[in-house]
Amino acid sequence: MRETIENYLYDLTKKYSQADKTKFSASSISEQVGLNRSTVSSYLNEAFRQQTLLKIKTYPVSFLHKKAFTETFFETQYLEYNSFEELFAEAPSRTKEKDPLETVIGAFGSLKEKINQIKTAAMYPNGGLPVMLLGASGSGKTFLAEKIYEYMVEKQIIDFSAPYVAHNCAQYFNNPELLSSVLFGYAKGAFTGADTNKEGLLDAADGGVLFLDEVHRLSEEGQEKLFTFMDTGEYSPIGNDSIKKKANIHLIFATTENIESTFLPTFLRRLPVVVSLPNFYERPQPERLQLIDQFFIQESNILQKELSVSSKVIHFLIDADLEGNVGKVKNLIKFACGNAYAKQDDNQKINIKLLDIPVENLLQPYPTVKMDSQYNINERVYLPNTEIQPNLETSERKKLKTFFTRLLEDYKKIESGSLSPTQFISFATENVILLMDEFIFFTPEDRETSFFSFITYNIRSAFQFMNENYGFDQDGNKTLSIANYLYVKESQDFLFDNADWANLKNSLLQFLEEQMKDEVWLARRFLNSLSLHMDNEVLDEDIVFIAFYLHSMNLALTNSNNIKAIVLAHGYSTASSMANVANRMLQKNIFQAYDMPLGITVNEVEKKVLQYIENYQVERGLIVLIDMGSLNIITEKLMTKIQSPLLVIDSFNTPLLLEVGNLINNSQTIFEISEQINDFLPIRKQLATPKTDKKKAVITCCYTGMGSAVQIKEILQKSLGETEETVTVLPYDYQKLKENKRRELPFQMYNVLAIVGTENPEIDNVPYFGLDKLVNGELIDDFVQIMVQKFAIDGEALKQELIFNFSLKKMVENLTILDADRVLNLVSASIGEMQRVLEITFDANKKYLLFLHISCMIERILRKEEVDKQEDIQSYIKSNRLAMEKIHRCLQNIEEKYTIKISDLELRLINDIIFN
Template identity: 70%
Template sequence: MKKSIEAYLFQLTSQLNKVNRNEFSAHALSEKVGLNRSTVSSYLNTGFRKGILLKIKTYPVSFLHKQAFQENYFEVSKNEYDSFEELFAENQTQLVTIDPLEQVIGATGSLREKINQIKTAIMYPNGGLPIMLLGSSGSGKTFLASEIYEYAVAKNILPSDAPYISHNCAQYYNNPELLSSVLFGHTKGAFTGAETDREGLLDIADGGILFLDEVHRLSDEGQEKLFTFMDTGEYSPIGDNSIKKRATIRLIFATTEDIQSSFLPTFLRRLPVIVHLPSFHERPQAERLQLIDQFFIQESNILQRRVSVSSKVLHFLLDANLEGNVGKIKNIIKFACGNAYSKQWQNEEIVVRLTDIPVEHLMHPFSSGKMINNQKNMKQRKYLPNTTYQSNLETEERKRVKTFFNRLLDDFQKIDAHQLSAEQFILFATESVILLMDEFVFYTPDDKETSFFSYMIHNIRSTFQFMNENYGFNQDGNKVLSIANYLYAKENQDFLTNHPKWENLRVPLFQFLEESMKDELWLAKRFLNYLSIQMDSEFLDEDIVFIAFYLKSMNLSSIESEIKAVVLAHGYSTASSMANVANRMLQKNIFQAYDMPLGITIDEIEKKVLQYMESYRVDEGLILMVDMGSLNIVAQHLANKIQGPLLIIDSFNTPLLLEVGNLLLQHATIFEIHDKIMDTLQIKKQMAMPKVNKKKAIITCCYTGMGSAIQIKEIMKKSLGNASNMLTILPYDYQKLKDHKSYELPFQMYDILAIVGTENPELENVPYFGLDKLVNGEMIDGLVDLLSDYFEVDIEKLKQELIFNFSLRKMVETLTILDADRVLHSVREAIDELERSLEWSFDANRKYLLYLHVSCMIERLLRKEEVDDQEDIESYKRQHWGTMEKIHRSFQQIEKEYTITISDLELRLLNDIVLN
């Protein structure tokens, strides 16, 4: 029954413009399908919740079939509308935001660079730059020129009523003087037959665009007059050089000829933008098929019939070695459709077969020899009338990828609207990617070009090998096949360029990924960067996002930003041999080697190091060990380009490598290594820091881990408002700060103003602001005074924001999605009970930390998230069983209230806070 309702609604929606809108109500539908209204209403609302149907909240409520609507009209951005007017107004909004040049077939593929050139020319100040379009006849020069005009109008570069004049100079083949007259105008008596003054094309096109096709027909004199106009904006009509006219015109030229032999060098020098357009058969197969689809859709609209095209016709058009170009293909399609229509005009569907194509074209050989072999792979295609775009022509895989990106942007907006948490957003996106990639493992495209696909597989496998060798990124056949099929199905098309939300959400989305999925984002960029070099093909921002979520789904272990060490030595294998010995003795691959020829220059060494830094994370620092006496020069060259500390060691040997390697294995900082390496070896060493003005920063830390430190950072940012843009708020590991003090990296990279946290790591000369003191207001004034010394802030407003955001209730609201009042009430009773059981009172800091930790613990347990295993938990329990038991009893009411179980691992964390 559900299927019959859905099928009927699909058919009805396809004829939306021809039927009464009341036909889409539950009552009307129930009468048509013969079911009672309540049953139909239930089915319709279920379909709406599943995203199959659109709901129009008119009276009565109407339902449309979403797929049928999008196939016949336009893509929608949501599933619910207040009225039909709102629904159709969305199409007008989409039309306003469309970039005409991005709609050109190939704009994200073979014409990508050409379109960028054209946009540069049109956007250039003071009237833009002249454009020359080169290409064989029928390659689309005239069409592209008209789209350039539409782009200029859409971007408000030209007013909507600006003239667009297109003129083909070929019609003056035998009379170039007359062409000059048409172009510049003429005065009475200028030549025989010039009986009156007459305006030229420059007069008519003033304020707009003049497109001159086959411009090579201009005489040398005409070219000279034209480039004089290009230089000065002035021209004279033929017959009277004393008359000076002015015009502001953007010029577009086109020619099929070789420009070096057809134009004066002085004319060519005035053409900074020369765009070469590929012929039809130079285009990728996906673009050729898009062009064919477009022409058949146009014919379907003209004939007002569904048009069905056989696979043999499609292969003929794709592969036949025809003279001519896109225009020839278009004319063949027009004739074939007309031929089929003349025989089948009484049918609702016109079927186009190979016999409908002109016989003289069928005699041409096929360029690739693939037609016979591939006929079974290409399916028949159907085209619908009254449309300009038909999503039914896209593969299901492309539709699913597009749906993924649409939902991704919708969900990302829900974070700001507090409808989704960041964790939920990542979870939903990751699950969607997993489902897609599982499907791609078994995806076998109908039109897959075996040689190209094999080439793609080879390069992706090579990229995985590179990632495995350098980052421990394991590969398997499914991963290779999934990514290959994803990229093949997309055909390098940008799904988000024209998405109405992408322009505003792109930067915030990448900032979010940088903060929440830093490792996966970095790996995705490395993966696609390496693959793009291998395949000589650029990848898109959306591909980076997709691959990042795919990597997230693999649950990769966090990539540690460790100190890296590189050995550079002269000789065929000197560096490699020494690094290999040290790595084998240390039983870990610590050193990477570069063997250098004797004549290598400082610039070449610098290039090697920079290439390494682009390929590896060196946030914690880089140790460069060289065997040459150019330490100071190397340091000076790199100081302006490094992002982290650089330790350069001159004159090294195996014992020194082992010493440095052992310190790295002990997780020493780069500054400790600088201080500890053996001075008795009489080595030279130098520390270089990035030559940047250190940005002011505040460190946040928490005894219980990084999670709370990150949350404190968020509260600080919210409190500071715009002032937070002037400094960095940096969550950092408490234990590292306590153990290594100012040796830690933040103190080398930033000017640390203060530390805010739950426990003081006790660093000299760095003010500490305890969270408990901020909560009770005791240290608010001190923090505000400190910040006002460095930044222009509204002191009273900042105080109010800090007081509000650091209140305990607000903290819990920020840290969890649970009801803050209920959580705090439950935690207070548990802590009160614990104080009674232990017979002592907790100080303010300890009590605050317990409130904070337990609130987060409850949510964590509700999400089924476990803390890390602890190997010594059994011995710890034997040592502290008394207090752990009392803690557990005190928190039993919380276990009952939230239906959770507090494990021994969680009790240990609570015990650590209680005992400090």
């Protein structure tokens, strides 16, 4: 008998909570083990003398199992304590207390928002806010109420010794008046049988928590008395309204009923926090599996046996129709374990099969039992007396956790300076590549069954979306790797209890946003698209992992910089139908459609546009086509919130969509599109540019094309050094700048401080710095002065960098991989010959431009890189044949030395430099 008592107390101590203190008395234990109180008390005291138990000298006296307490909490110094508070005051200090509410399964998943609501209610000043828990029987309302109490104690909202009073009102189904008397107490003579004054639940719960389950049993009069107490903190016992009592209580209510039909509106208005709990089968499948694991672990501890549970049992519990009741699932598990234990009690390992579940439960669910669980779960093994269950985690999941652990450790090294950002990204990328390579060859046992097929199908759909919108190509390896990654994770947030992840997550994501902007952006878009198909949450850890995976591919997006366009129209499918027709005819997914209800407000339309801007790259501009004139005020609302040009077109039809789509396909700027559609149809439109503070920029350009403009940018960035973090150096097409001036995109997006190039596009109020003037030092001081006025930089240091980097020899070294001295000697001879043959003397600027252009041309030809096509090259040759032949003869020394052939396209560019 003593062994029975000790085993019961061992299990009870392992599950100790503040809410259960009364369960540790001799009388309570005697009821549970079926022995009389005096016998139990005798055994308890004997075990205490033999140092097996701890004694708490409360009234009544309580006992805890010493070994279980040590395993669960800490090593005690003594065997006897005056109170539970004295015992726990001995606990070693912890750097971070465990949040009881965060231990609830689903606290970081399906219950995340609900837990946050509960914490808000608990922490609210002046006594907190009352909480109503809604949910079916067995959904966990009572369990959650106990956790709320533990949370309040942990956060010192209430005292450690504060009472927790739980009362189920269902027993008063036929006598709601009696429930009111139990709640508020009653005065002598209040009703027949009221022979003395009696305190109620409010008295007992003063200073702590009162949990009223099935509170809908309260009469309307009782509800009125209760909400009066919620308003004033005062109440009167039944039968004597002249007595006014005060109590400070945190109220938690629970009901299985529809609150709108069972409670007074005046009562409901006093409930600012109403939390609806999902039943078992409304939970995501990973959470259902966690709950099942938890119940089996509890049974393993009770039976002190290793439990091996067949996959069919797990699938049955996850998917069968058991009324969605968590409590019923728990009881089925308890019965199955007990049934198997009775047959195999001599075995150290208990095997639990489907037939250990009661037959009526096996038969009743069919044919509604699904048995097609998304995950092919293998046999699961549960070990007693251990918090870590190694058999429940696959080696692949362990590798993923190890990856994130190392990632966080490396990230912390950036702050200490022992690792550079570049090294961190390189190490992480290599580790992701190794994992993904391994995942390609990882073969799930159910690769051909429902879930894996479901994942791969939806990944292909997400890739198709990414390809249509951003030019992101898919292949079999990408699909397989990501499918296996998601399969291994089982869509679970397995970092929710990682302290480093919680502390560093936001900082890490911000770091990656800065260092790997495109990859993080693409990862978000891809996972958002995937989540819509798979109906699951986008997790931050997945964004990080997929971003590194995309980084390993050296992505080049073919469509990400296009102007974006959306169609907004009232009606069930007006916008989507017209956008679909236009996209099909254009053979490209250009228009995104939003079908709007007739009563939609301008604020709601604005919200949709802002959501689109957040989800898509719109640096080159966004075109919004709308079907009602009143909606064009959206332009004014967005002007202070956008970071790129916005063209709002008031009204549209299919021909207009096709015209706009063709202009976008032809790489027209948003300003050119705005002008050209005026000629197409008489429409109303508004073109807006950002009114927010613009980032500062320096534009680089070159008469001969974008290639040289990019190279000038690189040299300028090298000169600016750290300053480039605050100023954008932007290469841009010279011809467009020359023709369109300030209408070009850079002037809408940036505050342009200066233009550096080989030819002046002549834009008013924007200083131009010719490369020749920077090389000879003539304008270096002026350029430095502009930079010093706008940024906190060392002007003298910048000047020295510019003088060094913009010397002719240094420029050639920076622009090519060729031997600078040899190139300059050959080019110098060719330029001299051109002046003699053409009978022209080049000025310094033209000579400098020819040096740079011909040097870059030599390397371009050696690399077999082609210049832009020229549609009119044949007619140009006819008009300029003689001059081009002379120039070609002057370049023969270069052709011979480098064994190259200079094409007519290249000769034309040189001819233009000389004679333009």
